[in-house]
Amino acid sequence: MRGTRFKMQGKIKPTVNKFLEEFQPGEKVHIDFSSHTGVPNPKFQGRTGTILTRRGNGYEIQVTDMDAVKKIYLKPEHLKKA
DSSP states (O other): OOOSTTTTTTOOOOOHHHHHOOOOTTOEEEEOOOSSTTOOOGGGTTOEEEEEEEETTEEEEEEEETTEEEEEEEOGGGEEEO
16 A cells, blocks of 8 residues: 555645635545645544544544544644535
8 A cells, every 4th residue: 555655646735725624523625635734544544533622723423434423633634525
């Protein structure tokens, strides 16, 4: 499995609006690597999760990984409304 080296090539730079986007608890979001800072594990790329709470600058997201339910913490630049 490749790392993020090739996944990040050819992507568009995020705008300021992407960093300031707000999400509400219970909303469904897609996980997308749009910048290098705070990139989650590559296995979460393209997954859909549910916002649980806001944590500082980021959000706590519930994602299913096979049969396990996991919580990950991401900044809004890595999230897109589903």
